[in-house]
Amino acid sequence: MISYKKNTILCVFAIVISIANTDVFSNNREVATDLTTLLRSARSITVNKATINDPSVFNIRYFVSKTKSNFEKSAGKEFDESNILLGQLMDSIVFVIKNAKEGKYEGKWATGNYANMFLPARFARLTGLKFKELTGGKAIIRLTTSNQLLVNTENKPDQWENEVIEQKFRNPSWPKNKIHDNYTNDGFRLMLPEYYNEGCLSCHGGENGKAIHTDPVEGHLGEFGGAISVIIK
Numbered sequence: 486m487i488s489y490k491k492n493t494i495l496c497v498f499a500i501v502i503s504i505a506n507t508d509v510f511s512n513n514r515e516v517a518t519d520l521t522t523l524l525r526s527a528r529s530i531t532v533n534k535a536t537i538n539d540p541s542v543f544n545i546r547y548f549v550s551k552t553k554s555n556f557e558k559s560a561g562k563e564f565d566e567s568n569i570l571l572g573q574l575m576d577s578i579v580f581v582i583k584n585a586k587e588g589k590y591e592g593k594w595a596t597g598n599y600a601n602m603f604l605p606a607r608f609a610r611l612t613g614l615k616f617k618e619l620t621g622g623k624a625i626i627r628l629t630t631s632n633q634l635l636v637n638t639e640n641k642p643d644q645w646e647n648e649v650i651e652q653k654f655r656n657p658s659w660p661k662n663k664i665h666d667n668y669t670n671d672g673f674r675l676m677l678p679e680y681y682n683e684g685c686l687s688c689h690g691g692e693n694g695k696a697i698h699t700d701p702v703e704g705h706l707g708e709f710g711g712a713i714s715v716i717i718k
């Protein structure tokens with residue numbers, strides 16, 4: 486009888502914990518997804534010849550309001566100012582765009598085929614670095630890709646990212662745009678795959694792609710091109 490009671494109590498306890506965990510999991514998934522949406526909402530504004538060649542023409546107020554309206558369209562909900570991580574990512578975005586406007590990154594990318602260009606991937610990388618600083622490392626967002634397609638070795642995938650990319654995202658049976666997430670020793674992790682469109686191929690396709698990728702690989706329309714990776718500790 487005693488052991489029956491004990492088991493019942495343990496069982497109830499386990500159920501409560503598992504319900505609580507499911508809740509934390511779905512909350513982390515929502516926040517991490519919102520972070521990827523926010524980064525994409527801002528990055529899409531940097532896909533612009535004028536600002537790529539001369540970031541001094543950025544208009545910060547326009548950039549912020551356009552980022553929010555892009556976010557609201559993609560996420561299908563209002564931008565939640567009270568969400569701490571979303572706010573910190575927005576602050577990181579503004580920090581990088583302001584710096585770019587003020588010429589703080591002049592000379593940062595001085596060599597190579599895309600020298601001195603404020604490219605969307607560069608914007609994303611700098612934003613991720615600032616975000617890591619603002620969150621004290623408690624949350625991370627970064628762009629990465631397959632080792633074969635890598636351009637900037639600082640964006641190299643870690644072991645977990647590499648496995649998700651090679652075994653899931655680059656597997657032809659993986660449904661397009663499907664995220665992968667899980668709890669790991671590093672915390673909650675989520676990755677969102679992205680694909681090459683026509684615009685990407687001018688750099689990542691054909692001979693240009695072979696020239697910039699670690700392996701002489703050319704990207705093709707609709708193929709996996711990279712992923713946004715999020716960690717919440």
Ligand code: HEC
Pocket residue numbers: 594599604606607610628629630634635636637638640679680681682684685686687688689697710711712
């Ligand atoms: C103007 C040329 C150009 C265009 C257009 C372009 N890229 Fe890139 N991409 C680069 C360069 C150069 C880098 C390395 C950036 C750096 O210095 O950090 C890069 C980096 C990346 C990265 C980060 C990982 C890595 O290899 O460093 C991803 C992912 C990526 N590009 C995907 C895309 C996708 C998807 C598109 C289209 C939506 C695109 N790129 C459009 C030139 C380009």
